[in-house]
Amino acid sequence: MDLETNPTSQPDSESENDDALTYLRGAREQRAVRAARDQAHRPRLTRIADRERQRFRAAAEFNLVPSGFQPTFRGKQFEENWLLESLGGFYDDSLISDILSQVKGGKEANVYCCLAHPSLGPRWVAGKVFRPRMFRNLKNDAAYRTGGELRGADGKALRKKREQRAVADRTTVGLRMLHQSWLANEAGALGRLQQAGALTPRLYGVNANALLMDFHGEPGDPAPTLNHITLGKAEARRLYDTVLEQIRIMLRCEIIHGDLSAFNILYYRGEIRIIDFPQSMNPWRNPRAFTFFRRDVTRVLEYFERYADMPEPGWLARALWREAYGEDAPETLGGERPA
Ligand SMILES: Nc1ncnc2c1ncn2[C@@H]1O[C@H](COP(=O)(O)OP(=O)(O)O)[C@@H](O)[C@H]1O
Ligand SMILES: [Mg+2]
Structure with a gap:
């Protein structure tokens, strides 16, 4: 067992010297080791958002916001970066021109009313942004997922044992796959139902964190x-x-x-x-x-x-x-x- 990454572990017979050292370490040093370990274990997307926030702030100071996307609705700190990361791609792809307001924060997703790009067709579209928090909320997903329903970002079923185990064990990679699987599953269902003429929102775009679909209602009156x-x-x-x-x-x-x-x-x-x-x-x-x-x-x-x-x-x-x-x-x- 690596004591550097697990300072609270009990000694084992093979590394008594290391263990003794661990026990002699001051509480302060131990705290520092633990903090570094916790940092490394923070969800990857949170760390990306932190990095994005720093990058975005630095760029904004010099008026160099990368894609020129400056939505009307910005949200608060964390949300702002999450939004730019999740819906920014739809702006870059000329699917939306602006984010107007948040419609609702649900259990698993936040939904935003966006101004559609003039070439898209509808005036408004709904951006459904899946939250990183959903990683921890879906306790019951195993029941829905029985029978090889897990899908990768490409929409294809995950059949490899290694991938299925990563999901079952909730590793970082597994959680990311699960996140994408839920998104791909929703996108796939909306696509098929749209073709069958069902009364579901038409799907315009999908990326790693968000779906873009018809907005039902009007801005200010969802x-x-x-x-x-x-x-x-x-x-x-x-x-x-x-x-x-x-x-x-x-x-x-x-x-x-x-x-x-x-x-x-x-x-x-x-x-x-x-x-x-x-x-x-x-x-x-x-x-x-x-x-x-x-x-x-x-x-x-x-x-x-x-x-x-x-x-x-x-x-x-x-x-x-x-x-x-x-x-x-x-x-x-x-x-x-x-x-
Ligand atoms: N296409 C849409 N048009 C308008 N409002 C929407 C649309 N999709 C979702 N919403 C709003 O966002 C809420 C949450 O969306 P939903 O897909 O039900 O996610 P969840 O309930 O898992 O958070 C809905 O209850 C509704 O108020
Ligand atoms: Mg719902």
Whole structure:
């Protein structure tokens, strides 16, 4: 065991001299060793952001900001650099002209309203920036990921044992792969659903930390999620049919959302958009897919039952599955309910 990098370790028989030295070291020196070790173990992206901040400050003093990108919305210290790093590439690629405001900071991502580049088409686009913090939040990812769903930055499945182990062991490399896997998974799902004509935001760009997609709403008036809306009875009926149709499209595209609920359905002037696909999964590759699907259906029905009587969720989930795939849902493979 290397005592330089692990000053708190207990002595072992082979290196008693070194161990004695370690014990004789003053507390101050030990603290310095520990601080250096902690520094080396800080998440890589945090260190990159620190470096970027220094570089950006130095450049700004001489008015030499590299890409000329000076967004209206800058955020605070850390966020500013994170933003420049994550959305700056979309500016360089002429996809956006400005960052106007932060829409919302969610569990795993911050979403920003951006002014689209005039050549892009829409006036505004949403930049979804995945947070480095999400590295530590996704305790439950193993359940979603069963069945080789991990994807690299190129969108291809990670099949090598070494890569899968790095992720399982949460090494720095593994965490980066996991981060990219979630991003690639969301991008892939949005792309496929867009082709199938689903009511999902159109995807315009993706990089290592962010996605760029249609913005639902307007700057200063972003679309609320369905859970914040009270509907009239007729409108609720119409939306229920629309959401069910979206679930059918997702099944046909072999996509189980995995976190579908009124919290991930945007509503603006009568138009809905289904969002938030990083955890989505393939119904055949994940043995618990039907369990997740039944939970999705249950949550949707929970929202609409305030407006009308709803079918039993398990029955509806099984019926939709059978309709899409011509066979019964593999319930026996479902295992326990997801948390
Ligand atoms: N395309 C979009 N247009 C407008 N607002 C969006 C869009 N995508 C996300 N948002 C807003 O950002 C919030 C978080 O986005 P979401 O994809 O659900 O990530 P998460 O919930 O994992 O943080 C949403 O609840 C919504 O308020
Ligand atoms: Mg969400």
